[in-house]
Amino acid sequence: MTNSLRRGSAAIVGVAESDLGEVAAGMSAIDLMAQATVRALDDCGLKLSDVDGLLSAATQSRMATSALAEYLGVQPRYHDGTYMGGSSFMTLVAHAQAAIEAGLCEVAVITYGSTARTGRSAAARDYNPYETPYKPVLPVTAYALAASRHMHEYGTTREQLAEIAVAARQWALLNPAAWEKKPLSVADVLSARMVATPLSVRDCCLVTDGGGALVMTSAARARSLRKPGAFVLGSGETLSHLTVSNMPDLTVTGARRSGDAAYRMAGLGPSDMDIAEVYDAFTITTLLFLEDLGFCPKGEGGRFVQDGAIAPGGRLPVNTNGGGLSYCHPGMYGIFPLIEAVRQIRGECGPRQVADVETAIVHGNGGVLSSQSTVILGAASTV
Numbered sequence: 295m296t297n298s299l300r301r302g303s304a305a306i307v308g309v310a311e312s313d314l315g316e317v318a319a320g321m322s323a324i325d326l327m328a329q330a331t332v333r334a335l336d337d338c339g340l341k342l343s344d345v346d347g348l349l350s351a352a353t354q355s356r357m358a359t360s361a362l363a364e365y366l367g368v369q370p371r372y373h374d375g376t377y378m379g380g381s382s383f384m385t386l387v388a389h390a391q392a393a394i395e396a397g398l399c400e401v402a403v404i405t406y407g408s409t410a411r412t413g414r415s416a417a418a419r420d421y422n423p424y425e426t427p428y429k430p431v432l433p434v435t436a437y438a439l440a441a442s443r444h445m446h447e448y449g450t451t452r453e454q455l456a457e458i459a460v461a462a463r464q465w466a467l468l469n470p471a472a473w474e475k476k477p478l479s480v481a482d483v484l485s486a487r488m489v490a491t492p493l494s495v496r497d498c499c500l501v502t503d504g505g506g507a508l509v510m511t512s513a514a515r516a517r518s519l520r521k522p523g524a525f526v527l528g529s530g531e532t533l534s535h536l537t538v539s540n541m542p543d544l545t546v547t548g549a550r551r552s553g554d555a556a557y558r559m560a561g562l563g564p565s566d567m568d569i570a571e572v573y574d575a576f577t578i579t580t581l582l583f584l585e586d587l588g589f590c591p592k593g594e595g596g597r598f599v600q601d602g603a604i605a606p607g608g609r610l611p612v613n614t615n616g617g618g619l620s621y622c623h624p625g626m627y628g629i630f631p632l633i634e635a636v637r638q639i640r641g642e643c644g645p646r647q648v649a650d651v652e653t654a655i656v657h658g659n660g661g662v663l664s665s666q667s668t669v670i671l672g673a674a675s676t677v
Contacts, residue, residue: 297388297529297530297555297559299388299391299392299395299526299529299559300395301526301527301528301559301560301561301677302513302525302526302527302672302676302677303391303394303395303512303513303526304390304391304394304395304510304511304512304513304516304525304526305510305511305512305513305516305523305524305525305526306387306508306509306510306523306524306526306632306636306671307338307340307509307510307511307515307516307519307521307523307524308334308335308336308337308338308340308507308508308509308519308521309334309337309506309507309508309509309632309633309636309637310330310331310333310334310336310337310506310507310633311330311333311471311504311505311506311622311630311633312325312326312327312329312330312333312407312504312505312506312507313326313329313503313504314471314473314502314503314504314622314624315411315473315502315503315504315622316411316412316502316503317409317411317412317503317504319412321409321412321503322354322407322409322413323352323354323355323358323407323408323409323413323505324355324358324361324362324365324407325365325407326407326408326409326503326504326505327350327352327358327362327365327405327406327407327505327507328362328365328366328407329407329505330405330406330407330505330506330507331362331366331403331405331507333507334403334506334507334508334509335403335509337509337520337521338509338519338520338521339519339520339521340401340509340511340519342366342367342368344400344401345366345368345370345401345402345403345509346370346371346372346399346400346401346402347370347371347372347373347374347390347393347394347398347399347400347401347402347403347510348362348363348368348370348372348373348374348402348403348405349373349374349375349376349386349389349390349402349403349404349405350362350374350375350386350404350405350406351375351376351377351378351382351383351386351406351626352377352406352407352408352626353408353410353625353626354407354408354409354413354625357375358375358405359373359374359375360373360375362405370399371398371399372393372398372399372402374386374389374390374393376389378531378533378660378661378665378667379626379628379659379660379661379664379665380573380575380626380627380628380658380659380660381531381573381628381658381659381660381665381666381667382626382628382658382660382667383404383406383508383626383628383629383632383658383667384529384531384628384632384656384657384658384667384668384669385531385658385665385667386404387404387508387510387526387529387632387669388526388529388531388667388669390402390404390510391510391526391529394510394511394512400511400512400515401509401510401511401515402509402510402511403507403508403509403510404507404508404510404629405505405506405507405508405629406505406506406507406624406626406628406629407504407505407506407624408503408504408505408624408625408626409503409624410501410502410503410623410624410625411501411502411503411624412503413503419432422537422539424537424539425537425538425539431490432662433575433661433662434489434490434493434498434576435490435538436538436662436663437490437493437575437576437578437579437662437663438489438490438491438492438493439538439544440538440541440544440545440578440582440663441455441492441493441497441576441577441578442491442492443544443545444544444545444578444581444582444593444595444596445492447545447593448545448592448593448594448595448596449596450581450593450595450596451596452483452484452492453480453484454581454595454596454597454599454600455483455492455493455497455577455578455581455596456480456483456484456496456497456577457480457599457600457601457602457604458574458577458580458581458599458604458619459478459483459496459497459577459619459620460478460479460480460483460605461599461602461603461604461605461608461612461613462574462580462613462616462617462619462620462621463476463477463478463616463619463620464602464605464606465605465606465613465614465615465616465617465620465621465646466615466616466617466619466620466621467616468606468616468644468645468646469615469616469621469643469646471615471621471622472615472616472620472621472622473500473502473620473621473622474500474616474620474621478496478620482496483496483497493576493577493578496619497576497577497578498575498576498619499574499575499576499617499618499619499623499627500618500619500620500621500622500623501623501624502622502623502624503624504622504624504630505624505629506629506630506632506633507629508629508632508633508636510526511523513525513677517674521640522639522640522673522674523674524635524636524639524640524654524671524672524673525671525672525673525674525676525677526669526670526671527559527560527561527562527653527670527671527672527676527677528555528556528557528558528559528560528561528562528668528669528670529555529556529559529667529668529669529670530551530552530553530554530555530556530558530559530667530668531552531555531665531666531667531668532548532551532552532555532665532666532667533548533664533665533666534547534548534663534664534665534666535663535664536661536664537662538662538663541662541663541664545582545592545593546582546586546592547582547583547586547659547663547666548586548663548664548665548666549582549583549586549587549657549659549666549668550586550587551666552657552666552667552668553586553587553588553655553657553668555668556655556668556669556670557588557670559670560670560672562653562670563588564587564588564589564655566653567653567654567655567670568611568638568648568650568651568652568653568654569610569611569612569614569635569638569648569651569653569654569655570584570587570589570610570611570612570613570654570655570657571612571613571614571615571631571632571634571635571654571655571656571657572584572587572612572613572631572655572656572657572659573618573627573628573631573657573658573659574613574617574618574619574627575618575623575627575659577619579659579663580599580604580612580613580617581595581596581598581599582595582663583657583659584598584599584604584610584612585598587655587657587668589610606646611648613631613634614634614638614643614646614648615630615631615633615634615643615646617631618630626660628658628659628660628667631656631657631658632656632669632671635654635656635671636671638651638654639651639652639653639654639671639672639673651673652672652673652675652676653670653671653672653673653676654670654671654672655668655669655670656668656669656670656671657669
């Protein structure tokens with residue numbers, strides 16, 4: 295996989311969340327998108343009138359980009375509603391970079407919003423004649439299959455998966471915006487209610503409301519704005535399957551290909567990454583992505599995360615906001631790792647700030663390990 299995007303040609307210059315957790319009654323997904331958009335523009339000192347590119351993906355609006363443009367009263371020159379599940383937002387970063395390079399827009403806003411907790415609505419699942427008759431509870435059934443297979447092939451243990459949930463909680467306790475506020479132990483994860491063997495409820499992501507927005511512009515314009523930009527050094531995406539029964543190997547994800555493409559574009563490798571922000575809808579996803587993005591060999595993920603290795607003070611800071619497991623997960627999580635990576639590169643994260651962050655790998659996952667998209671961000675010093 296190759297792409298023709300230019301390393302560092304565009305940057306994320308503004309980021310913000312909407313209200314998170316459990317939002318006010320009557321709030322819609324589009325309300326949350328708009329709220330996050332206004333906050334992200336304020337973050338970088340731009341105005342709504344500067345926006346000429348609008349990109350979004352959502353589960354609660356069939357034409358989210360059009361709905362948001364109408365809500366905000368803007369008519370963008372470039373618009374994009376590519377939907378690939380939770381990986382959509384990393385893909386939209388690459389699309390926005392391409393549009394900026396091509397002169398299709400100058401200032402692009404990428405948004406997401408969902409009332410997954412208070413609204414209780416989501417897109418209906420397609421009928422699959424090969425899976426639906428067996429009544430899987432998707433998506434958790436699919437991820438439980440991946441976890442079971444990894445345990446069978448490589449000896450991965452529930453305790454090792456639990457370490458991932460514990461690390462996420464430790465990061466969340468340092469994040470005032472995180473939903474979960476109570477300490478969590480390995481024993482707590484193991485004794486929690488089983489959802490789909492071998493995944494307990496503490497191996498599974500939260501269900502919250504929330505939204506987020508990113509503002510992107512050219513590298514030249516980024517250097518003149520209010521805050522330092524996080525420059526797009528590399529990106530890659532891939533689609534390996536739709537249904538889990540057609541996944542070629544339950545222990546290998548498309549992150550291997552999307553990550554390789556992003557590393558090639560960036561001219562960097564796993565050892566050059568200061569932090570990793572990866573989609574963690576379930577504990578098994580963090581483990582699989584750490585392997586497939588090259589941080590450890592295939593099958594070694596369980597041992598890699600042991601003994602607090604990805605927790606605060608560990609050798610690789612992972613999901614420093616608390617992740618989908620403990621910070622927030624409003625239906626799709628992909629925009630939030632990007633927001634956190636930008637803030638870490640800027641040095642804005644207070645008690646959870648990792649020292650001297652110049653590079654971040656951010657990885658998104660859609661469907662049932664179906665679509666994978668990777669972005670590498672860097673400080674101005676890396677361009």
